[in-house]
Amino acid sequence: MAATGTERDAELEELRARVAELEAELVEQAARTERIVAAAQQRTYWLDRWHLDLDALMRRRAIGAPLDVAFRALRKLRHGLQKARRRLTGP
Amino acid sequence: MSRVSVVIPVKDGERWLPELLAALAREAPDELLAIDSGSTDRSRELLRAAPGVELLEIPPAEFGHGRTRNLGAERTSGEIVAFLTQDATPQPGWLAALRAGFALDERVGAVFGPHLPRADTSPMIARELERHFATFAAPDGSPALQGPGDEPFLSNVNAAYRRDCWEAIRFRDVAYSEDQAFGRDLLAAGWLKAYLPDMAVLHAHDYGALEFMRRYFDEYRGLRETTGHVEAFQPLGALRTVRAETAADLRWLRERGAPAGERARWAARASVHHGGRRVFSALGSRAERLPAPLRERLSLEGRADGGDTAAALPPATPIAPLRADDPYGAAARVMRDGPAPLLPPAPGLAEHERLRIALVLPPWRRGSGGHNTLMQLLSRLERRGHVCSVWLHDPHGELRALRPAVLRRQLDEWFAPFGGPVYAGFEDWHGADVAVATGWQTVHPILLLDQTHARAYVVNDHEPEFFGTSTERVLAEDTYRHDIHCVAASPWLRDLLIERYRAPADAFQLGVDHAIYAPRPDVARRADTVVYYARHSTDRRAVPIGLMALGELHRRRPQTRVVLFGTDKPPPTTFPYEHLGVLAPPQLAALYAEATVGLCLSLTNFSLMPKEMLACGLPCVELAGVSAESIFGADGGPLALAPLDPVALADAMERLLDDRDAWERRARAGIDFVASHTWDVATDEVEAGLRHALRDPEA
Numbered sequence: 001m002a003a004t005g006t007e008r009d010a011e012l013e014e015l016r017a018r019v020a021e022l023e024a025e026l027v028e029q030a031a032r033t034e035r036i037v038a039a040a041q042q043r044t045y046w047l048d049r050w051h052l053d054l055d056a057l058m059r060r061r062a063i064g065a066p067l068d069v070a071f072r073a074l075r076k077l078r079h080g081l082q083k084a085r086r087r088l089t090g091p
Numbered sequence: 092m093s094r095v096s097v098v099i100p101v102k103d104g105e106r107w108l109p110e111l112l113a114a115l116a117r118e119a120p121d122e123l124l125a126i127d128s129g130s131t132d133r134s135r136e137l138l139r140a141a142p143g144v145e146l147l148e149i150p151p152a153e154f155g156h157g158r159t160r161n162l163g164a165e166r167t168s169g170e171i172v173a174f175l176t177q178d179a180t181p182q183p184g185w186l187a188a189l190r191a192g193f194a195l196d197e198r199v200g201a202v203f204g205p206h207l208p209r210a211d212t213s214p215m216i217a218r219e220l221e222r223h224f225a226t227f228a229a230p231d232g233s234p235a236l237q238g239p240g241d242e243p244f245l246s247n248v249n250a251a252y253r254r255d256c257w258e259a260i261r262f263r264d265v266a267y268s269e270d271q272a273f274g275r276d277l278l279a280a281g282w283l284k285a286y287l288p289d290m291a292v293l294h295a296h297d298y299g300a301l302e303f304m305r306r307y308f309d310e311y312r313g314l315r316e317t318t319g320h321v322e323a324f325q326p327l328g329a330l331r332t333v334r335a336e337t338a339a340d341l342r343w344l345r346e347r348g349a350p351a352g353e354r355a356r357w358a359a360r361a362s363v364h365h366g367g368r369r370v371f372s373a374l375g376s377r378a379e380r381l382p383a384p385l386r387e388r389l390s391l392e393g394r395a396d397g398g399d400t401a402a403a404l405p406p407a408t409p410i411a412p413l414r415a416d417d418p419y420g421a422a423a424r425v426m427r428d429g430p431a432p433l434l435p436p437a438p439g440l441a442e443h444e445r446l447r448i449a450l451v452l453p454p455w456r457r458g459s460g461g462h463n464t465l466m467q468l469l470s471r472l473e474r475r476g477h478v479c480s481v482w483l484h485d486p487h488g489e490l491r492a493l494r495p496a497v498l499r500r501q502l503d504e505w506f507a508p509f510g511g512p513v514y515a516g517f518e519d520w521h522g523a524d525v526a527v528a529t530g531w532q533t534v535h536p537i538l539l540l541d542q543t544h545a546r547a548y549v550v551n552d553h554e555p556e557f558f559g560t561s562t563e564r565v566l567a568e569d570t571y572r573h574d575i576h577c578v579a580a581s582p583w584l585r586d587l588l589i590e591r592y593r594a595p596a597d598a599f600q601l602g603v604d605h606a607i608y609a610p611r612p613d614v615a616r617r618a619d620t621v622v623y624y625a626r627h628s629t630d631r632r633a634v635p636i637g638l639m640a641l642g643e644l645h646r647r648r649p650q651t652r653v654v655l656f657g658t659d660k661p662p663p664t665t666f667p668y669e670h671l672g673v674l675a676p677p678q679l680a681a682l683y684a685e686a687t688v689g690l691c692l693s694l695t696n697f698s699l700m701p702k703e704m705l706a707c708g709l710p711c712v713e714l715a716g717v718s719a720e721s722i723f724g725a726d727g728g729p730l731a732l733a734p735l736d737p738v739a740l741a742d743a744m745e746r747l748l749d750d751r752d753a754w755e756r757r758a759r760a761g762i763d764f765v766a767s768h769t770w771d772v773a774t775d776e777v778e779a780g781l782r783h784a785l786r787d788p789e790a
Contacts (some may be wrong), residue, residue: 019437020439023437023440027443027446027447027478030447030478030521031445031478033521034478034480034511034512035510037512038499038510038511038512039513040496041495041496041499041513042496042499044494044496045496045497045499045500047493047496047497048493048494048495048496048497049497049500051494053194053195053196055194055195056191056195059191059194060191069485071317083210
């Protein structure tokens with residue numbers, strides 16, 4: 001049975017609403033993506049400014065391993081100091 | 092991880108092949124191809140017996156240094172193709188260093204490593220290798236990238252190529268020095284190469300003194316044929332060089348603890364070596380002038396050919412095609428294929444609260460007025476909730492050294508706050524509701540962008556007028572004829588685009604940052620001070636006319652203080668003045684607060700600077716009959732307009748300096764007039780223009 005004019009209008013209205021919903025989703029997704037890229041660019045500014053590829057640098061045995069050890073030791077030291085300060089000054 | 096194929100051309104390589112194959116078995120590349128061109132020793136036997144080695148045999152006559160290596164690259168499949176010679180032995184870590192080299196930058200097309208001397212290598216060669224390769228490393232001895240303008244040296248004794256790069260360039264079919272030619276072609280095509288100290292091989296040619304000389308003859312003949320280099324020869328200079336080189340060899344030996352007897356023995360050999368080198372390299376460079384039989388005798392390879400070049404054309408330099416850097420490439424593609432189709436009209440999209448706006452910018456510099464306008468607008472569009480991104484179109488590579496994170500920070504710090512991403516080029520293009528061109532160079536590129544609902548063009552100026560009769564002028568005029576919706580930076584410019592080009596166009600008024608440009612009651616205004624925006628690198632600023640006007644003013648009023656700004660280099664003048672260079676906005680505001688009269692000329696569209704002067708209460712002189720009337724009315728309103736005539740301009744400045752009442756009137760009128768000219772209002776107008784662009788395709 002052929003759809004009546006009212007039914008067609010309702011169907012059209014429904015489709016329009018769905019298109020609008022999808023468009024809104026697309027814009028939201030685009031906004032999220034651009035935000036992520038912008039945040040990554042914000043974080044890597046100094047590395048990019050100095051043309052530093054940390055990944056390549058850390059893969060070099062002569063530099064990567066000692067640096068990694070030094071950073072871990074520093075982190076441990078800082079953690080220990082924070083812990084000690086908390087003990088001394090209370091919670 | 093990238094697959095690495097190793098290719099080794101072989102001919103009678105029995106002596107070093109076992110050592111080389113053992114080293115490669117340790118390094119374990121993904122593929123190993125040996126190309127034998129008629130060995131008469133046990134080379135083929137050794138290669139067949141080696142596990143994982145594919146052996147390709149070609150007739151000796153088919154061998155060519157470039158040709159055979161191209162064949163090797165064609166017959167292998169790795170994303171990286173490494174070439175070694177049969178007497179080069181990779182050292183531990185060779186393959187890892189090679190892979191790391193390509194990871195340094197995606198534009199690295201080739202990498203090469205040092206040739207280390209073997210234990211029995213002569214001190215002349217050992218020292219030369221050490222000195223030669225040390226020049227390529229970074230100051231701390233780490234890998235170094237080389238780009239345009241750097242030494243094109245490459246050596247296929249120990250080099251590797253990104254397959255994309257090799258496919259784009261390929262080795263020339265030359266008798267010698269195919270690697271040097273590739274190095275030049277690679278840099279000319281915009282690729283980088285990298286020197287990797289850890290990608291080392293043991294390699295040294297172990298020849299007798301005469302063989303060395305004949306080899307130098309071949310080497311310099313090859314250089315002449317591929318690069319046109321002719322080695323100079325001056326007997327006295329050559330003697331001095333031989334003495335200096337021999338002394339350096341002996342010093343090198345002493346530093347390594349060689350006893351006096353050994354040093355004395357090498358002294359004679361080194362003198363012969365360096366003397367022979369000078370003579371045979373000069374002869375090789377001029378091989379075409381020697382009789383063929385002599386050439387054959389002098390050549391270690393026994394080559395007699397190559398004597399005809401002097402009678403024929405000079406050696407032509409093959410030029411590799413440009414890759415991405417063709418400034419006219421986008422225009423040519425638009426002319427050939429037409430613009431990319433727009434996405435089908437989306438009813439109601441123009442009214443959406445949030446639009447995806449992609450702004451395409453040409454390269455910028457600190458202080459660029461056009462970029463400041465664009466970023467002021469984009470910053471505010473972003474604050475209104477639009478999803479904004481910036482795309483740099485940089486065909487000349489002016490900002491090539493800067494990565495996107497750095498580009499983004501520059502826009503944010505130099506012009507206006509921006510929270511979105513910045514993309515260099517269009518490789519990551521992912522569509523937009525509206526793609527916005529911002530200068531004539533960016534229009535053809537946006538015509539090629541797909542996944543876009545509409546295109547718009549923020550027109551800061553009538554750019555064809557920036558050029559004399561030229562390709563640039565024609566292409567700049569063409570940008571207005573593609574039915575892109577224009578949003579022009581003044582009513583004058585809008586009317587011009589509509590009348591001359593029939594372009595669909597709206598207009599916006601340049602805004603003023605009133606937080607910076609405002610009257611400063613705390614700053615005492617100096618009497619008799621004229622400040623002039625003398626940016627002489629910008630032709631449309633009519634600086635020679637402005638300087639003539641100031642010269643005339645100085646002739647009449649020698650006591651008037653003249654201050655020039657807006658350019659790093661002080662222009663030469665016939666009158667004394669003070670020069671302030673390029674100023675930041677707060678400094679400009681301070682200058683306008685203390686000056687008496689401002690002078691700022693534009694031969695095309697009215698610029699922002701006079702408005703900023705007016706906002707600071709500084710009356711300003713501009714040109715009549717160009718574009719200012721479209722903003723300030725026929726009589727110029729608060730502006731003092733004068734024709735393009737040094738005397739008339741001097742008259743206008745003098746009136747403002749002498750007539751205190753007229754000065755007061757114009758100062759007040761200027762402040763009142765520009766009060767409503769804000770970036771928020773400008774953003775309203777541009778946003779309306781972008782929505783208009785989105786409605787155009789629907790219509």
